[in-house]
Amino acid sequence: MPSIRVVHFGLGPIGAAVVRQIAARPGFSIVGAIDIDPTKVGLDLGKVVGLRKKLGVVVQADAAKVLKRAKPHVVVHCTSSSLALVQPQLDALLKAKVSVVSTTEELAYPARTHKTIAASLDALAKKSKVGLLATGVNPGFTMDALPLMLSAVCERVDRVSVQRVQDARIRRLPFQQKIGAGLTLEQFEAKVLDGSVRHVGFTESIAMIGDALGWKLDRITDEIQPKIAEATVASDLLAVDPGYVCGIIQDGVGYRRGKPVIALHLEAYLGAPESFDAIDIFGSPNISTKCTTGYHGDIATVSMVVNSIPKLLAAKPGLHTMRTLALPSFFPGS
Amino acid sequence: MPSIRVVHFGLGPIGAAVVRQIAARPGFSIVGAIDIDPTKVGLDLGKVVGLRKKLGVVVQADAAKVLKRAKPHVVVHCTSSSLALVQPQLDALLKAKVSVVSTTEELAYPARTHKTIAASLDALAKKSKVGLLATGVNPGFTMDALPLMLSAVCERVDRVSVQRVQDARIRRLPFQQKIGAGLTLEQFEAKVLDGSVRHVGFTESIAMIGDALGWKLDRITDEIQPKIAEATVASDLLAVDPGYVCGIIQDGVGYRRGKPVIALHLEAYLGAPESFDAIDIFGSPNISTKCTTGYHGDIATVSMVVNSIPKLLAAKPGLHTMRTLALPSFFPGS
Numbered sequence: 001m002p003s004i005r006v007v008h009f010g011l012g013p014i015g016a017a018v019v020r021q022i023a024a025r026p027g028f029s030i031v032g033a034i035d036i037d038p039t040k041v042g043l044d045l046g047k048v049v050g051l052r053k054k055l056g057v058v059v060q061a062d063a064a065k066v067l068k069r070a071k072p073h074v075v076v077h078c079t080s081s082s083l084a085l086v087q088p089q090l091d092a093l094l095k096a097k098v099s100v101v102s103t104t105e106e107l108a109y110p111a112r113t114h115k116t117i118a119a120s121l122d123a124l125a126k127k128s129k130v131g132l133l134a135t136g137v138n139p140g141f142t143m144d145a146l147p148l149m150l151s152a153v154c155e156r157v158d159r160v161s162v163q164r165v166q167d168a169r170i171r172r173l174p175f176q177q178k179i180g181a182g183l184t185l186e187q188f189e190a191k192v193l194d195g196s197v198r199h200v201g202f203t204e205s206i207a208m209i210g211d212a213l214g215w216k217l218d219r220i221t222d223e224i225q226p227k228i229a230e231a232t233v234a235s236d237l238l239a240v241d242p243g244y245v246c247g248i249i250q251d252g253v254g255y256r257r258g259k260p261v262i263a264l265h266l267e268a269y270l271g272a273p274e275s276f277d278a279i280d281i282f283g284s285p286n287i288s289t290k291c292t293t294g295y296h297g298d299i300a301t302v303s304m305v306v307n308s309i310p311k312l313l314a315a316k317p318g319l320h321t322m323r324t325l326a327l328p329s330f331f332p333g334s
Numbered sequence: 335m336p337s338i339r340v341v342h343f344g345l346g347p348i349g350a351a352v353v354r355q356i357a358a359r360p361g362f363s364i365v366g367a368i369d370i371d372p373t374k375v376g377l378d379l380g381k382v383v384g385l386r387k388k389l390g391v392v393v394q395a396d397a398a399k400v401l402k403r404a405k406p407h408v409v410v411h412c413t414s415s416s417l418a419l420v421q422p423q424l425d426a427l428l429k430a431k432v433s434v435v436s437t438t439e440e441l442a443y444p445a446r447t448h449k450t451i452a453a454s455l456d457a458l459a460k461k462s463k464v465g466l467l468a469t470g471v472n473p474g475f476t477m478d479a480l481p482l483m484l485s486a487v488c489e490r491v492d493r494v495s496v497q498r499v500q501d502a503r504i505r506r507l508p509f510q511q512k513i514g515a516g517l518t519l520e521q522f523e524a525k526v527l528d529g530s531v532r533h534v535g536f537t538e539s540i541a542m543i544g545d546a547l548g549w550k551l552d553r554i555t556d557e558i559q560p561k562i563a564e565a566t567v568a569s570d571l572l573a574v575d576p577g578y579v580c581g582i583i584q585d586g587v588g589y590r591r592g593k594p595v596i597a598l599h600l601e602a603y604l605g606a607p608e609s610f611d612a613i614d615i616f617g618s619p620n621i622s623t624k625c626t627t628g629y630h631g632d633i634a635t636v637s638m639v640v641n642s643i644p645k646l647l648a649a650k651p652g653l654h655t656m657r658t659l660a661l662p663s664f665f666p667g668s
Contacts, residue, residue: 149663155355285629307485
């Protein structure tokens with residue numbers, strides 16, 4: 001099997017981590033890299049993503065030029081959580097007839113909140129005979145695809161509950177900052193209001209579960225609370241004194257006929273005593289599972305992106321979600 | 335959405351359980367039933383499967399006649415574990431241009447052990463533009479599809495280990511007998527030799543994992559040991575005295591370059607203190623999960639069959655496996 005030719009679009013923390021994983025795994029060739037950051041443009045991609053070796057690919061700002069020269073099978077797109085913001089980027093990629101795997105959380109299951117954009121992207125992808133998918137560990141796996149997978153052994157499903165608890169000490173600095181670690185309560189609340197402190201994807205995960213299980217949801221809520229440090233807690237990167245915020249507690253709930261039927265609970269803070277993912281399906285039979293290692297946020301997200309590439313390339317053209325692709329699995333590269 | 339028209343082929347314990355679940359769930363109409371057992375032929379299907387109500391469908395022995403009249407979208411086929419034995423039945427169904435979901439374990443992933451039959455069935459299904467799938471909880475879910483799903487969050491996989499422990503007291507009598515409960519050690523060993531006491535599917539599950547992960551397996555082993563009762567243990571259906579067999583311990587191992595890389599361990603016996611399913615992926619990262627409820631054998635197998643029907647009907651024609659269908663999930667029927 002010839003290598004899958006990959007162009008990387010967006011070289012922030014996750015985009016760079018995808019480059020490092022793709023560079024280390026068989027079955028792929030990196031043929032181009034796109035980023036508008038002037039401190040990255042013109043440099044070798046290996047240097048930009050923190051590898052010791054050159055990758056022989058120079059970062060460029062002009063996406064169209066890179067695509068024309070590189071002729072990739074797929075673009076890995078990691079620029080923003082906001083679908084409205086990235087739509088012009090995706091439009092251009094799809095018009096250039098290249099498949100795209102993105103980490104844009106709002107694209108992971110856009111049917112409820114971004115119906116018009118989703119329909120437009122789907123039509124464009126079909127016209128260009130390419131595929132489009134957004135995935136990651138969450139949304140994309142632990143709070144939607146995996147609970148759905150578990151529901152397949154049920155003859156009846158009444159309610160779905162997922163808990164994800166992560167000790168943020170092992171995560172990268174931008175993640176620790178994204179969950180508000182080190183802020184005062186006032187700073188935290190301001191950042192929640194302006195949208196810069198939150199996990200994006202609960203609405204998408206809840207909509208995906210609801211649609212798959214045939215539940216018409218009246219409403220979806222998504223609420224954030226601060227976790228306040230009771231004692232000083234420190235990661236290698238950051239220390240938080242008592243009384244300051246050390247992370248977030250976020251709850252997403254899907255209501256059906258006024259009752260909560262999908263409950264997603266996330267705790268991500270410095271010093272969580274245990275990292276785990278628990279999924280409970282209430283129905284016939286009840287299913288209760290716990291991943292005692294947790295699904296490590298960064299490696300898991302990056303792996304989901306990389307392992308989904310061959311699944312998307314083998315699928316029908318159009319906008320896909322984790323519901324429509326073949327069973328996810330590790331891609332051996334041959 | 336109009337109902338999915340179902341014909342049931344084979345009314346043993348699992349086939350009958352599928353009928354009961356299909357009869358109770360929205361989205362399906364039962365339009366025919368086939369069994370060669372003369373004690374069942376001519377009776378109403380509801381009575382044959384132990385329902386209190388009639389289903390308005392009479393069990394018939396002549397499959398061709400039933401199909402011609404009933405015009406089903408799908409046949410649920412539950413007659414035997416042996417692919418060689420059921421091939422003529424499947425051939426006839428596919429020639430009649432009807433999709434089939436089967437519980438024949440050897441068909442769940444036939445690529446390694448039944449390559450020729452698999453190729454023939456695939457060609458026939460494609461010619462008739464219908465789909466064919468065998469599934470269940472095991473093979474079909476807990477020891478193959480679910481471990482593969484978990485591997486999707488990994489950037490490297492070295493080894494896969496699955497443990498399934500079931501207290502057989504809660505299972506039906508034929509299952510308790512299938513695992514040898516109540517036999518002497520000599521009787522057990524004779525039944526292992528003649529193939530009547532064993533779980534069928536380890537080879538298929540191991541081949542599926544190996545293929546998906548790109549591992550060329552040198553060999554697959556499948557070994558059965560008796561579990562001997564240390565004290566008297568009884569279900570509602572059966573009592574076993576000390577020294578007699580109360581169930582089986584079965585190990586399937588896939589070897590790559592001489593090393594065990596896939597290990598499936600099954601314990602099913604009367605009196606197991608805990609029923610659970612545990613999956614460990616060794617790689618980067620390590621993933622360790624435990625389903626503390628277990629995946630209940632009968633309900634889970636029947637649900638996998640029923641929930642897979644719409645996935646197969648939406649898929650491309652041909653022979654499918656759980657690797658090639660869209661993400662498994664509960665089917666709401668609308």
